[in-house]
Amino acid sequence: MDLEEISKLVKKNDSKIVYLVMDGLGGHPLNESGLTELESANTPNLDNLAKKSICGLQLPVGSGITPGSGPGHLGLFGYDPIKYKVGRGVLAALGIGFDLQPGDIAARGNFATVEKGNIVKDRRAGRIPTEKNKELCNIINQEISLGKTKFFVETVKEHRLLLVLRDENLSADILDTDPQQVGREILEPKGLTSDSDKTVEIIKDFLDQLRDALIDEYPSNFVLLRGFSKKPNWPSFPDTFGLKSAAIAAYPMYKGLARLIGMDILDTGETLEDEFNTLKEKWNDYDFFFLHVKKTDSYGEDGNFDEKVKVIEETDSMIPRLLDLDPDVIIITGDHSTPALLKSHSWHPVPAMIYSKQCRPDNVKIFGERACIEGGLGPRLPAKELMPIAMANALRLDKYGA
Amino acid sequence: MDLEEISKLVKKNDSKIVYLVMDGLGGHPLNESGLTELESANTPNLDNLAKKSICGLQLPVGSGITPGSGPGHLGLFGYDPIKYKVGRGVLAALGIGFDLQPGDIAARGNFATVEKGNIVKDRRAGRIPTEKNKELCNIINQEISLGKTKFFVETVKEHRLLLVLRDENLSADILDTDPQQVGREILEPKGLTSDSDKTVEIIKDFLDQLRDALIDEYPSNFVLLRGFSKKPNWPSFPDTFGLKSAAIAAYPMYKGLARLIGMDILDTGETLEDEFNTLKEKWNDYDFFFLHVKKTDSYGEDGNFDEKVKVIEETDSMIPRLLDLDPDVIIITGDHSTPALLKSHSWHPVPAMIYSKQCRPDNVKIFGERACIEGGLGPRLPAKELMPIAMANALRLDKYGA
Numbered sequence: 001m002d003l004e005e006i007s008k009l010v011k012k013n014d015s016k017i018v019y020l021v022m023d024g025l026g027g028h029p030l031n032e033s034g035l036t037e038l039e040s041a042n043t044p045n046l047d048n049l050a051k052k053s054i055c056g057l058q059l060p061v062g063s064g065i066t067p068g069s070g071p072g073h074l075g076l077f078g079y080d081p082i083k084y085k086v087g088r089g090v091l092a093a094l095g096i097g098f099d100l101q102p103g104d105i106a107a108r109g110n111f112a113t114v115e116k117g118n119i120v121k122d123r124r125a126g127r128i129p130t131e132k133n134k135e136l137c138n139i140i141n142q143e144i145s146l147g148k149t150k151f152f153v154e155t156v157k158e159h160r161l162l163l164v165l166r167d168e169n170l171s172a173d174i175l176d177t178d179p180q181q182v183g184r185e186i187l188e189p190k191g192l193t194s195d196s197d198k199t200v201e202i203i204k205d206f207l208d209q210l211r212d213a214l215i216d217e218y219p220s221n222f223v224l225l226r227g228f229s230k231k232p233n234w235p236s237f238p239d240t241f242g243l244k245s246a247a248i249a250a251y252p253m254y255k256g257l258a259r260l261i262g263m264d265i266l267d268t269g270e271t272l273e274d275e276f277n278t279l280k281e282k283w284n285d286y287d288f289f290f291l292h293v294k295k296t297d298s299y300g301e302d303g304n305f306d307e308k309v310k311v312i313e314e315t316d317s318m319i320p321r322l323l324d325l326d327p328d329v330i331i332i333t334g335d336h337s338t339p340a341l342l343k344s345h346s347w348h349p350v351p352a353m354i355y356s357k358q359c360r361p362d363n364v365k366i367f368g369e370r371a372c373i374e375g376g377l378g379p380r381l382p383a384k385e386l387m388p389i390a391m392a393n394a395l396r397l398d399k400y401g402a
Numbered sequence: 403m404d405l406e407e408i409s410k411l412v413k414k415n416d417s418k419i420v421y422l423v424m425d426g427l428g429g430h431p432l433n434e435s436g437l438t439e440l441e442s443a444n445t446p447n448l449d450n451l452a453k454k455s456i457c458g459l460q461l462p463v464g465s466g467i468t469p470g471s472g473p474g475h476l477g478l479f480g481y482d483p484i485k486y487k488v489g490r491g492v493l494a495a496l497g498i499g500f501d502l503q504p505g506d507i508a509a510r511g512n513f514a515t516v517e518k519g520n521i522v523k524d525r526r527a528g529r530i531p532t533e534k535n536k537e538l539c540n541i542i543n544q545e546i547s548l549g550k551t552k553f554f555v556e557t558v559k560e561h562r563l564l565l566v567l568r569d570e571n572l573s574a575d576i577l578d579t580d581p582q583q584v585g586r587e588i589l590e591p592k593g594l595t596s597d598s599d600k601t602v603e604i605i606k607d608f609l610d611q612l613r614d615a616l617i618d619e620y621p622s623n624f625v626l627l628r629g630f631s632k633k634p635n636w637p638s639f640p641d642t643f644g645l646k647s648a649a650i651a652a653y654p655m656y657k658g659l660a661r662l663i664g665m666d667i668l669d670t671g672e673t674l675e676d677e678f679n680t681l682k683e684k685w686n687d688y689d690f691f692f693l694h695v696k697k698t699d700s701y702g703e704d705g706n707f708d709e710k711v712k713v714i715e716e717t718d719s720m721i722p723r724l725l726d727l728d729p730d731v732i733i734i735t736g737d738h739s740t741p742a743l744l745k746s747h748s749w750h751p752v753p754a755m756i757y758s759k760q761c762r763p764d765n766v767k768i769f770g771e772r773a774c775i776e777g778g779l780g781p782r783l784p785a786k787e788l789m790p791i792a793m794a795n796a797l798r799l800d801k802y803g804a
Contacts (some may be wrong), residue, residue: 001464001484009467056781358743360430360438360750363772376751376772378781381465388466392749399747400463401470401488 003078003240006388006397010242015328015394017243017288018279021076022315023069023254024297024338026057026350026369030305037296037305037340038351039368041312045319046367049330050353055364056377057349058386060336066347070094072335073257075383077237077290086260087172087229092162094256096154100231105170105199108227109153109161110178111136113219118185123178124159125220136220137161143213149202163225165203171196174203178224186224236262238288241391246282248275249292258290276318283325297345300338308340329394330355331386332367349380356393405480405642408790408799412644417730417796419645419690420681423478424717425471425656426699426740428459428752428771432707439698439707439742440753441770443714447721448769451732452755457766458779459751460788462738468749472496474737475659477785479639479692488662489574489631494564496658498556502633507572507601509627511555511563512580513538516624520587525580526561527622538622539563545615551604565627567605573598576605580626588626638664640690643793648684650677651694660692678720685727699747702740710742731795732757733788734769751782758795 027037060067060075061082070091071081086094089106100106111133113122128136133155140153150166173192179185189203203225214221238245239262246266247258255265264286268278275291282289293315299308322330333352336345351372353364362376373379377389391397429439462469462477463484472493473483488496491508502508513535515524530538535557542555552568575594581587591605605627616623640647641664648668649660657667666688670680677693684691695717701710724732735754738747753774755766764778775781779791793799 001467005484006466358430358741358748360741360771362775374776376459376775376781381782385465388464389749390466392466392468397466397468397749399468399470401473401483401493 001388002080003235006078006391007235007240009398009400010240010391011396011398012242013394013396015287015396016283017329017331017390017394018322018327019076019288019290019390020293020322020330020332021073021290022293022296022312022332022334024300024336024345025312025334026337026339026346026348027300027308028337028339028341028346028348030339030341036369037300037308038312039370041309041316043312043316043367045316046332047365049319049332049355050367050371051365052361053330053353053355054359054362054377055351055353055367055372055375056381057369057372057379058333058352058377058381058383059349060383063380064347066345067336068345069253069335070257073254076333076335076386077261078240078384078387079234079261080384084232084234086232088227089162089229090231092156092160092227093164094260095253096156096162097252097256098152098154098162098164100164101166102231103166103168103170104231105165105172105174106229107163107225109163109223109225111159111161111220112222112224114186114222120179120182120184120186120224122219123180123182123224127158128220130155130157132220133158133161136214136217139213139217140210144206144209146202146205151206161223163223165199167202169198170202171199172228172230174199174228176226177207178226186222231260234261238262241288241387242396243288244286245288245290246286247290247292248278249290249294250275251292251294254292254294263290272314272318276321280321280325296334297338300340301343303340303343305340328356329390331390333386352377352381352386354386354389354393358395359393403790404482405637408480408793409637409642411800411802412642412793413798413800414644415796415798417689417798418685419731419733419792419796420724420729421478421690421692421792422695422724422732422734423475423692424695424698424714424734424736426702426738426747427736428739428741428748428750429702429710430739430741430743430748430750432741432743438771439702439710440714441772443711443718445714445718445769447718448734449767451721451734451757452769453767454761454763455755455757456761456764456779457753457755457769457774457777458783459771459774459781460735460754460779460783460785461751462785465782466749468747469738470747471655471737472659475656478735478737478788479663480642480786480789481636481663482786486634486636488634490629491564491631492633492662494558494562494629495566496662497655498558498564499654499658500554500556500564500566502566503568504633504635505568505570505572506633507567507574508631509565510629511565511625511627513561513563513622514624514626515621516588522581522584522586522588522626524621525582525584525626529560530622532557532559534622535560535563538616538619541615541619542612546608546611548604548607553608563625565625567601569604571600572604573601574630574632576601576630578628579609580628588624633662636663640664643690643789644798645690646688647690647692648688649692649694650680651692651696652677653694653696656694656696665692674716674720678723682723682727698736699740702742703745705742705745707742730758731792733792735788754779754783754788756788756791756795760797761795
């Protein structure tokens, strides 16, 4: 059932829902134990909760699809990530916490090496260090002026940057200028319809001035742009589900994504302890809390199996503090798998559990990839179905049809 | 695969299919045994049949969605309940066994309290008793005349009534007159297109006369109308599946729903024994029998765990009589869960089994919620897939593609 249909069934009550997302939770066996990171971790509190929960494995986007952080989280919050696409420019803005306004045009940029006028020699300018990127952004911000069009050029990381244009009547229907291949010409900015003419002219002006500004900065002497996009006009999460909603996350990307769908962003610290303290402090102010644990993913990306295990164990040790608050519904899962084996996000389904007094628990007694296969949520539940199930467990959905 | 595609594959043979629907079958643990109603019941016959069947849990509408009886049954019969929506007026007609004709407009009504001309003071007129409702319906039927438009006003229960208009060229594209909120004005009848003009005038005439007829009946001095709808023009069940089909049910709602999709309604008594007698008597006359057990749901709604267990056991005791008839395919499930814990329909998946000589049985040895998770139908089979599987087991579906 889609978001619009579900929102028609929503009713309100006093229940509280906590959505604990351990980023990149799912893993893979790496050593001779044959156990995944989660299976290796000592997690008495998660296992106890699993016994009282309905468990399973969920698919963030679809079978075989490795999700980026954006689609991974959208699925968890009930948005079909195939239907609700976030442009690359918007994702870059979310990633660095840039506060995109309605009407802004965002694009992802690469510092690149261009020769003989227009031929791309290196799409990443030798992966320049982030410090160099900042210097170049300063130069651009000082040297370029677009008249009454405001613009922002912000460092992301290494060769990556964000360009935002702010003016009236801008269009995001602009083709990439990045030819995606070395040895080819940079593409001229082009609009998909005549509504984009004004924006195309502004981008041409920007790139002309950019060429002059970076003339002495070889090999970082140009910028390739892609993923022109606007902040999407989606149904808001709090409106759709009738939940006053807050996000507790330390990293800009996840705060940005939560803000994009209308959640309040709570100030918190860097540690798990900080996040759980914030949860307790704000407990009376919201119906729904999204609490994000980042480091399960970071250590997975590093290929550091043992440290990922430790982060899972640390999260496990916070569960009693969560239970002390007596939430009506608890959902625990990840936005995708990040097995240390692969040092990257992966397509593997992600362990998930939903606890409530009326969840109808299954026979799963351990929170782990293999144990969850036999759970009541099944081994391949579409992630977007987790929110409707959580809402049902919170007794916040009316009957469909009489 | 949708109904139209499936119907192209249908072929006929002599097989007989019995669809035993235990209304609200699925449950939830309530006491310290930790067992559901079905798990608590002593069901040797159902368990024996489960051993020879393919089992699982089915989702009537979708994850987290609590089905009304209409959508719940439509899914069982292969109709996607999101696509095939029954209007509230039509459902009200089905619920009291009103024989709706093609072209009739049905609306669900509430006796309500209206003050200062048009302001709704109580949308249910203090939930008047059913007897009072009948008196008021008599007054309306005596006092109001709509010329050559026939109308029917019928008591449903308490403050609820059914209005049916019968004439040529009536339209159901009419907005509710119920403002859904106390303190607001009654809404004037309005059509969605000019095709509705005639119907709107008739409803205005009806409401004008109604105001006079009920002028001395405060607090039940008006009627709020919603869910204007016509008997839908859906593919018929017997035509779609090539099955001469009969319904054996004691309650009007289920007879009405079966009639709506083209099944014959067999006369039967009030008890389970009566229903199984009818099945035996008519065994040679039909290919398909829908047999409905109501009281599993009724006791669930009452929160009466023990009596729900007894009805399940009583149904179990009828299984040998069913097997004596030697049906080729038996499907046993419910239209939704009704856990005594919640005293209402719920979103939980419903145990299901399909027996035939070629069903390829799984490892499930007990018919219960937890045991069925590991069945071959999986833990969350969309209900609308049960009929195609039953048809395949009856060897009534041709190969798809060469």
